[in-house]
Amino acid sequence: MEKIIEVNGLEKIYKKKKTKEIVKAVDGVSFDVYRGEILGLLGPNGAGKTTTIKSICGLLKPNGGSVHINGFDSNKERLKAVNYITAVLEGNRNIYWRLTVRENMEYFAGNRGISKKAIQGKIEELLEFFNLKGKENELVSSLSRGMQQKLAIAIALLPGTDVILLDEPTLGLDVETSYEVRELLKKIVNEQGKTIIISTHDMPIVQEICDRAVIINGGKVIADEKVEGLIKLFETRAYCFTVEDELTNQQIMAIENHFLIVNIIENEINVTLEKEDDLYLIMDILKSEQTKIEKIDRTTVDFEQVFMQLIKEGNNHDSAVASH
Known part of the structure; x- marks a missing residue:
């Protein structure tokens, strides 16, 4: 299988403000992500998982190690590297509540340098795919949590990046909507050939749709195996x-x-x-x-x-x- 992301010896050190104590949040984390797979990136709170995610997305610069996305070093060629990945961080941070569904999609496409005219066909396609067509002119603030989450994922797909990173994609969703999101994620991989990284505490979603799990604890990788094999x-x-x-x-x-x-x-x-x-x-x-x-x-x-x-x-x- 072809590697699309390579994380090698990642390290991130913080200094506590009050005590000046040095804390190694990530300590030599290494793993690969393969094209077309759904990878679960897991760990308890404080394990170093969020720091690893931010380093992959280019939001943090590590103190050591490297992240390569589609062959580009995110430290040395950040813009080229992050051009292949889109993230939906926990809390629906990539949607504006005072804009409509369609306005959100047009706005965030513009942020990625895609013109309003060029993106219309893709918007129509994603509105249909996520069953949002009847909600396109409604304010995001009036939508259910499930609708907001589907919109956030749809926006992540707009730029057509190879990799989608989803942080807690089923958090706060009811059983029916959680199931719908899982089915949509499987379709995204199977029909569109995308690679998905899921960070979650929802273990049933890992068991149901993830091919492999990388588990981080204490800033280190403690497991990197096929989900089926671990079970x-x-x-x-x-x-x-x-x-x-x-x-x-x-x-x-x-x-x-x-x-x-x-x-x-x-x-x-x-x-x-x-x-x-x-x-x-x-x-x-x-x-x-x-x-x-x-x-x-x-x-x-x-x-x-x-x-x-x-x-x-x-x-x-x-x-x-x-x-x-």
């Missing part, structure tokens, strides 16, 4: 223990203290293990109160469980390193 990997760790008697409070506390992913319902214990030896640990906890095990089954996991487990493992690794 399969963690399915081998997911178990359901069915026991004859209800657990004691001490047993419940012991299990919850040792395992991040736990769901105990009556006589069923659903748990995701970090390593093979953990299977014996949970059996020892059950044995401590002579709790009889009726059966042990493998269970399925979703991507949210995978994400949480990877973050926990990354934090545990950092703690271990710090203690040395």
Whole structure:
């Protein structure tokens, strides 16, 4: 597959105003984005994800490393590099509420150097594609959150860039509209050949439409894998223990203290293990109160469980390193 974005050894350092302490928000982040894929760029709050996104979009200049977009170094040839990417940042920042739908599209096209006359055909096409035709003369402030989000994505498509970066594209949307946005994003890739980077906390959207996930925590990449592969990997760790008697409070506390992913319902214990030896640990906890095990089954996991487990493992690794 052809690489369209290459992030190599990205570093960004900040100095706290009050304490003058130096903080490394991004610490050697490297990953590639391939043409025609939907990539999930994920991480908990404060992980360095937003700094990475701003560096890719040319909004921040990193202290080290590089970002190449379609072969252009965004540090040395910023205008050429960012000409291949459009971003929709969280909060619908690329729409004006006091303009109509059509006026917004014409205005932001003009910002990218496209004349009003030249863009009319593209505007008509996008109004139809996003089911906004009947709303084209309405003020954006009167639209629903879902309509506003669809307009923001439509505006990002106007310049015809190869890459679209979407920050929290389903935030605040109802179930029906969230589903509609997901289907539109898949169409954009399949029918128009675009490359999409999604930054989100909405794990179901990652599981449903992303080909691959890059997960950042503590300023470092802790996972860069196919979504399907990550789920399969963690399915081998997911178990359901069915026991004859209800657990004691001490047993419940012991299990919850040792395992991040736990769901105990009556006589069923659903748990995701970090390593093979953990299977014996949970059996020892059950044995401590002579709790009889009726059966042990493998269970399925979703991507949210995978994400949480990877973050926990990354934090545990950092703690271990710090203690040395």
